[in-house]
Amino acid sequence: MTARREVRVTVNGRAYARNVEPRMLLVDFLRHxxxxxxxxxxxxxxxxxACTIVLDGVSVRSCLTFAVQxxxxxxxxxxxLADGESLTALQQAFHENHALQCGYCTPGFLMSLTEFLRETPNPDEGQxxxxxxxxxxxxxxxxxxxxxxxxAAQRLREKGGVS
Amino acid sequence: MKPAPFEYFAPETAEEALALMAEHGVEARPLAGGQSLVPLINMRMAQPSVLIDLNRCPELAYLRGEDGMLVSGPMTRQRELELSETVRAACPLIAKAMPYMGHATIRNRGTAGGSLSHADPSAELPGVALALGAEMIAGGPNGRRTVPATEFFFAELTTALEPDEMLCEIRFPEAPAGSRAAFAEVGSHFGGLALVGVAAQIDLDSAGRCTKAALAATGAGERPTRLSSTEAVLTGEVLEKQSIAEAAEAAAGDVEPLEDLHATAHWRRRAAVAMAARVLHEIADEAGTR
Incomplete structure (x- = not known):
């Protein structure tokens, strides 16, 4: 066992402070x-x-990052992502297009694609x-x-909005 | 499976990081973007007892032009290399190869120095560094030394870095005016496991004749391989159908592929020829010589 360290992070606007082992992955920190x-x-x-999150403004794999980092x-x-009961344009489009079945992978898709639509507002199918x-x-x-x-891209362009 | 326990350090300067490397030696691994090392740690294929996290050393992440060289810090993110106008202008080959490295989310975190030090034989950046004739600046207890890319990659996951050294800077010669670059790769699926790739930078004179050719293959040996025979065939030639076919075929003699679960040695050899042809055709199309 190695010494636990305090990790203080802000997740979705809320502050958390926990003592964890350095080997704890960020995804396990978020979940447990x-x-x-x-x-x-x-x-x-x-x-x-599936574990994709946004860390300091960019999408990352939370299974390849340690919580201490x-x-x-x-x-x-x-x-x-959602503001209360109000889904983002991307979440709403997933819902309307039946873009999920079991839903296990969906959080990762949403986190990665939210960044993608911000960087690429008018993507073609290849992109x-x-x-x-x-x-x-x-x-x-x-x-x-x-x-x-x-x-989602079309609605966001019409709205001129970001998410 | 979860990582085995390790001691964790997060130095804030390069000097501090090097001191920790010197202190912990073979027990320690520097942690850059973690996109190759952390999977190995998660699967316990790597169990370093000390991790020295370089992510809090801002001085190790930079990108600048300097005396005809594009100079990158080891912690410069791959996504920055991909999107930077400086890189696109100075070393278009790097910008062209970057989209093949993993995925955007991986490149957000993955670094230049991490990919080069990890030295996966199929990785794109080591092949690019070899083709461009990059210089690796290794730092350790005895100061800094310069290792040319030709002497940096030893074997699979093995480089010229000593256990107490780390890659402190990468220097890529800027592409000369009139040169053209291309990268091609074949793999299981886009962004997935890369099998064989070829990186090329070709200098052309005003008549479209090749004055210098630089090509390197990835995934066709235990380390990236310079395609010297291809280069020799091309030099002095105009890139057209016949010269490209002959030059690409010469690559078959340059590579020494290994056989593994993903592909036979023969398949990798032929893939190297096919990828060499692909990059040369792309360059010929751009230059309008074909």
Whole structure:
């Protein structure tokens, strides 16, 4: 056992401070220490994208980051996307396009694609599929996810909004 | 599976990081972006007892042009190399190869120095560094030394870095005016496990004749391989269908692929030829010589 360290982070605007071992992965910290179970553990080695979160403004794999590395940083998880009952354009488009079946991979897709739509407001299908290659979904075959991204992108452009 | 316990340090300067490396030696691993090392730690294929996290050393993340060189810190993120106008202008080959490295989310975190030090034989950046003739600046207890890319990659996951050294800077020669670059790769799926890739930078004179060719293959040996025979065939030639076919075929003799679960040695050799042809055709198309 190695000495525990205090980790203080802000997750979705709320401050958390916990003492954890350095070997604790950030995804386990979010789930077990903060109780934020929307972020999922899929492969635990960076391949599937289910654990994708936003750390200091960019999307990262929370299974490839140790909780101690997030000390003092700001995190957004899938729980931080919707404003109360009001879904983001991307979440709403996932809902309307049936872009999820079991839903296990969905939080990771949403976190990665929210960043993608901010960087690429008018994506073509090739760009969408290239971005989707970083997240695995074993149910949908991706077609409905592509449709959802296209719908969300269009609505965001019409609205001139960001999320 | 979860990581085995380790002692964790988060130095705030390069000097502090090097002192910790000197103190802990073979027990310690520097932690850069973690996109290759942390999977190995999670699966307990790597169990370093000390991790020296470089993510809190802002002085190790930079990118600048300097005397005809593009100079990168080891902690410069791959996503920055991909999107930087400085990189696109100075070393277009780097910008072209970056989108093949993992995925955008991986590149947000992954670093230049991490990929080069990890030295996966299929990784893109080591092949690019070899093709460009980059210099690696290694830092350790006895100060800094310069290691040319040709002497940096030893074998799979093995570099010229000593256990108490770390990569402190990477220097890429800027592409000469009139040169063109291309990168091609074949893998299981886009962004997934890379099998074989080829990086190329070709200098062309005003008549479209190749004055200097620099190509390197990844995934076709235990380390990235310079395609010297391809380069020799191309030099002095105009890139057109016949010269490209001959030059690409010459790559078959340059690579020494290993066989593994993903591909036979023969397949990797032919893939190296095919990828060499692909990059050369792309360059010829851009230059309008084909």
């Amino acid at each position: 220490e903060c109780g934020l179970t929307g972020t999922h553990v899929g492969c635990a080695h960076g391949v599937c994208g 997030a000390e003092g940083k700001e995190i957004t998880t899938v729980e931080g 969408i599929r290239e971005r989707l290659s970083g997240n695995l979904c074993r149910c949908t075959g991706y077609a409905n996810i592509v449709s959802a991204v296209q719908m």
